[in-house]
Amino acid sequence: MSYSKFAHLMGLKKKSSEDEEDDKEKGKKAKSRRAEEDDDDADAEEDENRDVKKGRRAERKRCAAIFGSKHAAGRPDMAAHLAFNTRMSASEAIGTLATMGAVAPAKTARVSLDSRMQSEQVRLGPDGSKPATGKNALVSKMTGLYDSARGNK
Known part of the structure; x- marks a missing residue:
């Protein structure tokens, strides 16, 4: 007596040999699904690692271009800000640095030793x-x- 796969819905029981065959088929399907999922996970992880490496390389290249420009020499503080705190491209950041121009070094009130020796200050x-x-x-x-x-x- 052979019953359909949906015999359990009608309240009928399957033969034990049919049960064993069904279990074997289910086990094979589950193994093949797991193997496919593992392959997909490995491929996805490998692709993700490649993307991360590619992103890091691009970011290093962008920062090197910003710091390597002649305009960054006059404003290293702004070059660092534009490189690390913004998402500007290298050409945009360099353009911004060029527009800002270099800052003249601040004159310090440092007095030379000669002028200090000439002063009339008494200690x-x-x-x-x-x-x-x-x-x-x-x-x-x-x-x-x-x-x-x-x-x-």
């Missing part, structure tokens, strides 16, 4: 309470500086 030391004048004052001041440098009292 008081431990003996500063006794103002002295003349050549003897200069000699005593220099002697005091020498002694303090050598560690003598």
